[in-house]
Amino acid sequence: MNFQESPAEPAGLSLFLRASEISTMKSQQPSDTIIARATAAGVGAIAVVRVSGAAALSFTDSLLKKSISEKPSHTAHLRSMYDGEGLIDEALITLFKGGKSYTGEDTVEISVHGSEYIVARLLRAYMERGARLAEPGEFTQRAFLNGKLDLAQAEAVADLIASEHRMAHDLALKQLKGGFSRDIGALRDRLLHFTSLVELELDFAEEDVEFAERSELKLLVERIQTEVMALRDSFALGNVIKKGLALVLAGRPNAGKSTLFNALLNEDRAIVSDIAGTTRDAIEAQLNFEGFLLRLIDTAGIREATDVIEQEGIARTFAHVEKAGATLYLLDMGVCALADAEADLLMLKEKTSRVWVVCNKMDLVDEPARQTWREMVTSLGLEEPWFVSARDLVSVQALRGLLEERFLGGLEGVADQTVVTNVRHAESLDRCATEMQSVLDGMVSGLTGDLLAFHLREGIRSLAGITGEIGVEEILGAIFSKFCIGK
Ligand SMILES: Nc1nc2c(ncn2[C@@H]2O[C@H](COP(=O)(O)OP(=O)(O)OP(=O)(O)O)[C@@H](O)[C@H]2O)c(=O)[nH]1
Numbered sequence: 001m002n003f004q005e006s007p008a009e010p011a012g013l014s015l016f017l018r019a020s021e022i023s024t025m026k027s028q029q030p031s032d033t034i035i036a037r038a039t040a041a042g043v044g045a046i047a048v049v050r051v052s053g054a055a056a057l058s059f060t061d062s063l064l065k066k067s068i069s070e071k072p073s074h075t076a077h078l079r080s081m082y083d084g085e086g087l088i089d090e091a092l093i094t095l096f097k098g099g100k101s102y103t104g105e106d107t108v109e110i111s112v113h114g115s116e117y118i119v120a121r122l123l124r125a126y127m128e129r130g131a132r133l134a135e136p137g138e139f140t141q142r143a144f145l146n147g148k149l150d151l152a153q154a155e156a157v158a159d160l161i162a163s164e165h166r167m168a169h170d171l172a173l174k175q176l177k178g179g180f181s182r183d184i185g186a187l188r189d190r191l192l193h194f195t196s197l198v199e200l201e202l203d204f205a206e207e208d209v210e211f212a213e214r215s216e217l218k219l220l221v222e223r224i225q226t227e228v229m230a231l232r233d234s235f236a237l238g239n240v241i242k243k244g245l246a247l248v249l250a251g252r253p254n255a256g257k258s259t260l261f262n263a264l265l266n267e268d269r270a271i272v273s274d275i276a277g278t279t280r281d282a283i284e285a286q287l288n289f290e291g292f293l294l295r296l297i298d299t300a301g302i303r304e305a306t307d308v309i310e311q312e313g314i315a316r317t318f319a320h321v322e323k324a325g326a327t328l329y330l331l332d333m334g335v336c337a338l339a340d341a342e343a344d345l346l347m348l349k350e351k352t353s354r355v356w357v358v359c360n361k362m363d364l365v366d367e368p369a370r371q372t373w374r375e376m377v378t379s380l381g382l383e384e385p386w387f388v389s390a391r392d393l394v395s396v397q398a399l400r401g402l403l404e405e406r407f408l409g410g411l412e413g414v415a416d417q418t419v420v421t422n423v424r425h426a427e428s429l430d431r432c433a434t435e436m437q438s439v440l441d442g443m444v445s446g447l448t449g450d451l452l453a454f455h456l457r458e459g460i461r462s463l464a465g466i467t468g469e470i471g472v473e474e475i476l477g478a479i480f481s482k483f484c485i486g487k
């Protein structure tokens with residue numbers, strides 16, 4: 001067999017954009033100069049305007065008395081900027097030259113006094129010279145097209161800006177630094193290697209050779225499928241971290257759910273009264289902890305409904321319990337019968353795996369009574385109940401601490417592992433897992449090499465879509481349009 005005859009181009013490589021194609025994309029990319037304010041609109045101490053593109057430096061020069069474009073990259077200069085009408089402002093101008101910038105193009109960042117008027121005049125001055133207002137996310141899109149970031153990293157920029165708590169921030173930062181992309185890249189490379197061997201066999205079909213040892217291929221595909229599915233499954237957790245975990249407050253009417261809801265939020269959101277059946281519809285609010293987010297949901301009290309509205313409210317309570325990450329079952333130790341609470345808990349346990357019991361109105365009962373409740377709850381196989389008085393802020397504060405401990409405990413070590421937080425990535429992983437299954441099934445049913453290669457390639461394609469090596473055009477618009485202008 002003569003290996004000299006092997007295809008000039010390694011099989012599989014054709015799946016990816018070749019360097020020449022990437023440079024075509026770049027040259028198709030408008031080399032025009034874009035501008036946008038990078039800081040939020042409104043009055044502030046300073047506002048930052050960002051200009052990027054071939055003419056960023058020359059446009060800036062034309063607004064100054066003395067040229068700045070010959071100064072070295074990464075230097076800042078305090079200068080007066082002028083348009084046709086006169087002085088716009090004293091500005092601090094930072095230069096990023098020769099591709100050593102966020103976008104990979106010449107970029108100028110201008111800090112001016114934070115007035116809407118100054119910013120508008122500055123934008124107009126650049127636009128009169130030929131700059132164009134940037135589309136949302138266009139700076140990051142250029143960074144991607146110039147190879148400064150891959151797609152997953154670009155998406156992490158959006159997540160980082162949106163992150164509201166430590167855990168979301170940590171995950172976004174890790175993705176931005178390329179941790180997730182590296183994991184995906186490693187999986188893809190392993191698949192690529194085998195695909196090219198299978199494809200090579202096709203070129204030597206008449207010689208009946210097997211470059212890709214089938215038992216090895218099976219092992220590899222199984223291993224990749226397991227890893228891909230573990231990553232995809234991490235999306236459930238990723239989503240909780242990003243969007244917050246739903247925690248439902250459920251219990252009988254008058255148990256004090258709305259009182260506790262308000263106390264935890266420290267605001268008067270839900271109506272509280274001693275009339276049973278006060279809350280009719282579920283109310284949701286965001287509870288921000290240092291490390292994570294809870295979506296707290298106050299619900300209608302569970303009992304035999306007295307009218308259709310209440311009946312619908314109670315149905316919704318159960319729907320929330322089924323969907324939520326966890327349920328706090330609240331009970332009024334003063335009036336609730338042990339047997340009633342027990343019946344409720346047995347019913348809740350069927351609907352959700354995470355029920356924690358909060359025994360409320362601690363101020364109304366003594367220690368022996370509490371002990372009775374403790375015994376009933378633990379006898380059902382549930383964790384020890386928490387005792388609070390929803391009317392007493394000190395007690396609510398303690399409960400907040402306990403909640404934080406319990407949730408953070410469950411999230412420990414998460415920031416060190418790779419967690420998928422993006423629905424597009426989860427879908428791509430799902431597709432990859434399906435293709436791997438087709439390869440495995442195909443090996444059992446004796447699928448021909450070219451069909452195996454087809455499924456392998458499709459699997460690679462879905463992984464490559466995550467970091468953006470292929471199929472770029474369709475996904476680009478969808479991703480970058482979600483950015484704010486100036487990013
Ligand atoms: N003594 C005492 N009373 C409380 C405590 N917490 C709540 N209450 C009172 O219990 C009554 C019912 O409180 P809510 O918060 O409206 O009860 P709920 O569970 O939301 O009731 P529904 O919306 O009808 O299901 C109100 O009068 C509260 O002031 C507590 O810790 N101790």
Ligand SMILES: [Mg+2]
Pocket residue numbers: 257258259270271272278279299
């Ligand atoms: Mg209520």
